[in-house]
Amino acid sequence: KIRDKCQKTLSNFKQSSDMTEEMRIETMELCVTAVEKFPNNNEAASKMIKETMDKKYGPAWHAVIGEGFGFEMSFDLKSLLYMFFGTQAVLVWKCY
Numbered sequence: 001k002i003r004d005k006c007q008k009t010l011s012n013f014k015q016s017s018d019m020t021e022e023m024r025i026e027t028m029e030l031c032v033t034a035v036e037k038f039p040n041n042n043e044a045a046s047k048m049i050k051e052t053m054d055k056k057y058g059p060a061w062h063a064v065i066g067e068g069f070g071f072e073m074s075f076d077l078k079s080l081l082y083m084f085f086g087t088q089a090v091l092v093w094k095c096y
Helices: 002-012 021-037 042-057
Strands: 015-017 061-066 081-085 088-094
Touching: 015 021, 021 042, 021 061, 021 081, 021 088, 042 061, 042 088
Parallel strands: none
Antiparallel strands: 015 081, 061 088, 081 088
């Protein structure tokens, strides 16, 4: 079910990533799960994404969720995902 939503997200919403295909799909699934679990609490959803990514891929992951924000940052190669899920933009990256 979640993978189907991620595939719809890929085809219906903008997304950008330099992650490997497997990591990108897993991260998108995690983002969809977090946004659905905490629909009115972006901070809790971001924390869930960050902690899960830290456990799976090592520290120092960051996640930002919101409806309107800009960004400029440094990140480790093969660790960036920027996607939209509904009205929410989700940005996930790794940086030391």
